[in-house]
Amino acid sequence: MQHINFSKNKTKTILSKNIFFNYLVFFILIYISLSSFIYAKVNIVVSYGYIESIVKEIGKDKVDVFSISSSRYQDPHYVVPKPSYVVKLSKADLLIINGASLEIGFIPVLIKQANNPKINPGNIGYLELSNYFDLIDKPKLLSRDLGDIHPEGNPHFYLDPYNIIPIANIIYLKLSEIDKTNQSFYEKNFENFKQNFSTKLSEWDKKMENFKGVKVFQYHSLYDYFLRRYGIELVANLEPKPGIPPTPKYIENLLEIAKNEKVFFILQDYYHKDNYSKYISSKTNLKILYLPHDDQNIYKLFDEIVNAFYNSKN
Ligand SMILES: [Zn+2]
Incomplete structure (x- = not known):
């Protein structure tokens, strides 16, 4: 027993x-x-470094962000699509692009290959920032004929620093829609960003106030929104049309204009060759200002642009 x-x-x-x-x-x-x-993070793919920077300001540790292009040496209109970008997009909850055809050479093909319905245009995980802004220089005919790479108007609207807080606002609202549980977190981050960026706007306004009426050339139509903001007069682009390099005859014409109009600066980005700017500068003594068009730090982007102008006086 x-x-x-x-x-x-x-x-x-x-x-x-x-x-x-x-x-x-x-x-x-x-x-x-x-x-x-x-604790799952929101998976986000963006097209440019400036968008990555703003997303990180709002999403902080609740988001994972991957930027397809972020270098100042990369032409934003012509990014080569890579298989690794397709992998990133196939897992993304959200895709944020600049829009207005700036990414037309690479984003549509990447979206197609990623086969992720969440990020298809019109769906919740697709955000095109240009839809929220009035673009300047809209062509009368919608066409990319004759090489015009701005068929919907000038897409470089984010280079007006006053458009950055509205962009952050749009991103904050989108993150709150996709990840509702963290809405108050995103809102708090947006309010902090708004405050910090506004302080920098005042600093930049002050540094730029002596440039009203100054006449400039630029290589590509990157800085039109920035120049308009600070009352700087754009006399001509070195490109006769966006995306079309100048002919010798066109350059000779610019030399005449430079003398007659009293142009001060040539604004030169980092991704185009600066040989045309250097040639004009050698003939006219115009100063070349090298300016970034993108950066993974939104403060640094505008600090560099503003300081290039500000330090040119010294
Ligand atoms: Zn452009």
């Missing part, structure tokens, strides 16, 4: 150990799935 009792107790112990183990596994699995749900 004693032996039987012993056996029964042993069986009972093994059974309860099994039940305990099963419960443990069950709770661990629940914990893992809940925590991955609660």
Whole structure:
């Protein structure tokens, strides 16, 4: 009898150990799935460094951001699509692009290959910033004929620093829509960003106030919004049309204009060759200002542009 009792107790112990183990596994699995749900970051792909910077300001540790292009040496109109970008897009919850055809050479093909319905145009995970802005220089005919790479108007609207807080606002609202549980977190970050960026706007306004009426050339129509903001007069682009390099005859004409109009500066980006700017400068003594068009730090982007002007006086 004693032996039987012993056996029964042993069986009972093994059974309860099994039940305990099963419960443990069950709770661990629940914990893992809940925590991955609660702590999962929003996967975001953006086209340019400036968007990445703003997304990080608003999303902080709740988002993972990958920028397709972020270098000042990369032509924003012509980015080569890579398989690694397709992989990133296939896992994305959100795609944010500049829009107005700036990415037409690479984003549509990447979206197609990624085969991720979430980020298709018109769906919740697709955000095109240009839809919220009035673009300047809209051509009368919508066409990319004759090489015009701005068929919907000038897409470089984000280079007006006063458009950055509105962009941050749009991104804050989109993040709150996609990730509702963290809405108050995004809102708080947006309010902080708004305050910090406004302080910088005042600093930049002050540094730029002596440039009203100053006449400039620029290589490509990158800085039109910036120049308009600070009352700087754009006399001509070195490109006769966006995306079309100048002919020798066109350059000779610019030399005449430079003398007659008293042009001060040539604004030169980092991704076009500066040989035309240098030639004009050598013939006219115009100063070349090298300016970035993109950066993974939105403050640094405008600090560099503004300081290039500000330091040119010294
Ligand atoms: Zn352009």
